[in-house]
Amino acid sequence: MNQQKLWSKNFISISMSNFFLFLTFYFLLVTLPNLALEKYHSSASEAGLMTTVFLFAAIISRPFAGQWLERIGYQKMLFVALIVFFGASILYFFPSSLYGILAVRFLQGIGFGMATTSAGTIVAEIVPSSRRGEGMGYFIMSSNLAMVLGPFVGISAMQQFGPTILFTLSVIGALASLIAGLFVKMTNPQEVHSNVKQPFTFRNIFEISAVSISLIGAFFGLVYSSILSFVSVYANEIHLDNVSNLFFVVFAIVLLISRPFTGKWFDSFGANVIVFPSIILFAIGMFVLGNTNSEVTFLLSAGLIGLGWGTLFPTFQTIAVQDAPPKKRGLATATFLSIYDLGIGIGSFVVGLLIAKIGFHSFYLLCSIYILIGMVLYYFVRVRKQQTTIPQVNNQKQ
Template sequence: MNKPKLWTKDFINISLSNFFLFLTFYILLVTLPIYALQEFDSNASQAGLMTTVFLLSAIISRPLAGQWLERGSNKKVLLTALIIFAAASLLYFFPNTVTGFLIIRLLHGVGFGMATTAVGAIVADLIPGSRRGEGMGYFVMSTNLAMVLGPFIGLTAIQQWGAKTMFILSVIVAAGALITGLTVKLSKTDETKKQVIVPAFSIKNFIEPSAVSIAIVGGFLAIVYSALLSFVSVYANEIHVSEVSSLFFVVYAIILLMSRPFTGKWLDQYGPHVIVFPSIILFAIGMFVLSQSVGAVTFLVSAGMIGLGWGTLFPTFQTIAIQNAAPRKRGLATATFLSIYDIGIALGSFLVGLIAAKMDFSSLYFLCSFYILIGAVLYYFMQVRKPEMKRQRYLKVKEQ
């Protein structure tokens, strides 16, 4: 029996658009705080607002985009969001105050939140149902690659050629997201199926209930992931392996790429539980190895284990969120999942910063390894036991 085709032109283009979106995000994520400190003589808290304001506006805009996706055309939402995102990228050349930059970050975050929500909904429609786990795994890989390349490109540009060149590069990459998004074609069924009447105001207009439980699990574990994003390079300096700190996410991505052809297929064949529990254990072991690292070898081995663990968990969780929702609710489910996930990232960055002031990073990452295992318990009660209890109640009612 022939498998339905996954690698269509539209799937490739929407994955490229997602790659360029996140590449722009990561280029600016690592460089704008540096720019604010150097250009405007800002303090650390003002520089940190460059990221906070962006993430908050993205979180707020996602449920609104999800509601729009449910009511109207996926393509229109995507193009509107990509135009806002590209236009905001052009504006970084003009402000000469921190306040001006924060206003642009606010606008840029709106475009980013809407665009990533629309992209997630569109790719869910493009992937054949029987290959959704595999397809989402490959799609999320575009985000992982951007996470590796973005900081490298951004830091190289601002250090070697200056901020203006860095801003030009971000505009070019954002334009790439818009161009590839324009080329995606959706069937008329996809474009019209969401024309439904929705009440003027309801909490369900902004949150998809079926996605909340898995989103909470994802957001819970994202708190640990934020500790890596924000502080792993600082930790590398602490244990005297700064010469290989830039390779951490490179190794992470390589192991992820090597595992993706298998993990996505296993998800489709055997279901999420077979993937999630081993991945959580690998994630925890990777954090433990990182906490005990005393040299470059163990530091990079931990990167590979974390890449295999967390790198498998994130697309699996997003796939669960989409599969639990009705087809016309996929956009809202994507928005719900990503919003709660981003809250976990933002909360984690704040909490880890506070905790790190009280203890060294080795101790922090050691504690994180046990925290991750609590995530396995949370997943069991939110995704394994809870659905089973609902099924048992349904069977009892049916028997009566």
């Protein structure tokens, strides 16, 4: 039987736009906390606000973006979002204080929230249903590739040239994302579902079916926030700053090798076959990171975390989309990303406070236990629910 086509012009264009969007995101994500510490002499918790403010803006914008997608169409929503993101990238050149940078972060976070919601919904619409696990995996891999170049180039630019070159690169990345997004042409007749204004209720701004898996994603996102915001700071503290920019390179290389298999396994065998081994690998990776004292173990932890968390994230997002009715995919994407980013945003701030109290080593070691607790949570929220639902459905059929 012939497989349905996955690599269409729209799929390639939206993946390229997503790549440059996240490239810009990672340029700034791993460098601005250091900039806050060094240039503005802020505390670790204030440095964490660089991520928290950005993601808070993304969180509050996504539910509205999910609604607007259904009313004004995917293409228009994507274009508006990328314009906001690009415009905010230009504004980084002007602030002279930490609060000024935080204001720009908030505006750019709004554009980022709307853009990622739009892109995720477009992909869910254009990817064949029989290859959704594989397609979503490849799409999210575009952000994983950005994770290779973003931190590497961002940290290198900061170390060798300073913030001006860093902000210039972010403008170029945002512009490239906008240009790639212009090539996305949606011809699906469901592009605009309704022009009727919906009341502002929880059910209209969040997709209920996606909430439980989104909360699980946020639970694990608390740990991942410590990697995004502080792994380069941690590397400097343990005198491994010479390989700090390679952490995400190894992370993503492992993803590139594993992605063709994990996406197909999801489509063939279901989510649970992927989720449980990935959680265990994620926990082992954090344990190794907390015990690291050499370049080899530092980069080994990157590979384990990349294989573990890098597989979990697209799996959770695919579950959220699959559980939702077709006309609610936009809201499901917005719900998942909003709740997930809430975990990242809270984590970025709380992690800064905890690290100040107990230090990096103890924190990362405790994270491995926390992740294993998450495996128990996934079992009861997802697996047990499936086990009780299936017999009920079979009884109704009989």
